[in-house]
Amino acid sequence: MEMTDNKNTKAQEAQYEDPTMHVEEGVTDDTEIVDAEPLDDEQAEVADMFAKLQQTEAELQKKNTDYLYLMAEFDNYRKRMVKEKADTIKNAAERTLKDLLPIVDDFERGLEATKDDADGQSVRQGMELIYNKLVKYLESHGVKAMESTGADFDADVHEAIATVPAPSPEVKGKVIDTTTKGYTINDKVLRHAKVVVAG
Numbered sequence: 001m002e003m004t005d006n007k008n009t010k011a012q013e014a015q016y017e018d019p020t021m022h023v024e025e026g027v028t029d030d031t032e033i034v035d036a037e038p039l040d041d042e043q044a045e046v047a048d049m050f051a052k053l054q055q056t057e058a059e060l061q062k063k064n065t066d067y068l069y070l071m072a073e074f075d076n077y078r079k080r081m082v083k084e085k086a087d088t089i090k091n092a093a094e095r096t097l098k099d100l101l102p103i104v105d106d107f108e109r110g111l112e113a114t115k116d117d118a119d120g121q122s123v124r125q126g127m128e129l130i131y132n133k134l135v136k137y138l139e140s141h142g143v144k145a146m147e148s149t150g151a152d153f154d155a156d157v158h159e160a161i162a163t164v165p166a167p168s169p170e171v172k173g174k175v176i177d178t179t180t181k182g183y184t185i186n187d188k189v190l191r192h193a194k195v196v197v198a199g
Contacts, residue, residue, distance in 0.1 A: 099137060106130045138183075146182040148175045148193040157182060159192040166198035174198055 110126030117123060138144075148158060153173055161179060166172040175195040182193025 096141075103130060103134050103137065106133065142186040143190060144184050146184060146193050148178045148182060148195050151175050153195070153197045157184075157189055157192060158195045158197075160197045161194050162196045163199040164196060171198045 106126075107130055110123070110130060114120075114123045114126060135145075146157060151174065153160065153175055158175060164176065174197070175193075176198045177196040178193055179196065180194040183190040
């Protein structure tokens with residue numbers, strides 16, 4: 001009876017001390033750890049992707065906000081420019097009309113002074129005075145008359161109302177008469193000169 005008990009005890013001890021049992025348990029434990037590592041990598045990758053998604057969404061939201069702000073600023077700028085342009089045109093017209101009033105005054109004085117004048121000389125002097133003042137006024141605003149007669153015909157500044165045979169080869173293609181003066185304003189055509197061209 002005792003021998004049986006001793007055998008059983010030794011078998012149990014041997015079983016507990018069997019190195020194979022320990023290796024298998026160790027392998028089993030290592031296998032579980034190896035299997036858990038890909039899960040950790042996947043979780044880290046998902047977390048990284050989620051963080052990047054949140055960052056992208058934040059950047060997109062910022063860009064959208066910046067875009068809306070820029071559009072609002074541009075709309076305000078456009079409205080301001082339209083208003084300033086309208087005010088500039090209005091003020092320029094008022095200034096032009098106001099500056100012409102002294103010339104009207106001179107015309108009225110000239111008419112009043114010559115209403116009983118029979119020879120007309122004083123009328124001519126008055127008209128010359130007003131004409132010179134008007135020309136100076138226009139020049140002060142950048143308006144100048146073109147010198148067209150004798151110049152080569154240029155469609156950019158001339159408007160040909162007639163073509164006549166050239167009296168000599170050297171004047172062919174030149175302006176031989178100006179029926180209406182042309183004017184420039186700040187070197188830009190304000191009114192084309194109406195001319196007769198030798199063909």
